[in-house]
Amino acid sequence: MTAKACAWVLVLMAGSAAAAPCYNDGDVVTLEGTATRQAAHEGDASSKPAWVLSLSGPICVVSASTGQGGRQQSNVAAVQIIDATPTENARVQLTGKLVTGNVSGYYAVPTAIWVLKQRVLSGQ
Numbered sequence: 001m002t003a004k005a006c007a008w009v010l011v012l013m014a015g016s017a018a019a020a021p022c023y024n025d026g027d028v029v030t031l032e033g034t035a036t037r038q039a040a041h042e043g044d045a046s047s048k049p050a051w052v053l054s055l056s057g058p059i060c061v062v063s064a065s066t067g068q069g070g071r072q073q074s075n076v077a078a079v080q081i082i083d084a085t086p087t088e089n090a091r092v093q094l095t096g097k098l099v100t101g102n103v104s105g106y107y108a109v110p111t112a113i114w115v116l117k118q119r120v121l122s123g124q
Helices: 003-018
Strands: 022-024 028-039 052-064 073-082 091-100 111-123
Touching: 003 052, 003 091, 028 073, 052 091, 073 091
Parallel strands: 022 052, 073 111
Antiparallel strands: 028 052, 028 091, 052 073, 091 111
């Protein structure tokens, strides 16, 4: 291999290693982070507290975009936890279906995980 070809291979490998995988709305994923509870909205008696997973590192999420039928890609640092009640401030691993949009009575963040399985990594 020539020096120029070797350089291109290294550049391509470095670029692919640095890019985080993108998940689609509806994918089953496993995410790690710290679980925290967010208080209900003031003035709304019907809203309940929500659980949020602050991720160890941001992930890429691809969702349907409003208008023109396109798709929108965004980096997400937190997801709302649906169908699970973790220990507050615990470091957890959650496996479930990734969903975007307002999926519960309390809209904490624009992306959520419908939990199928949870594992406590460390907690209080």
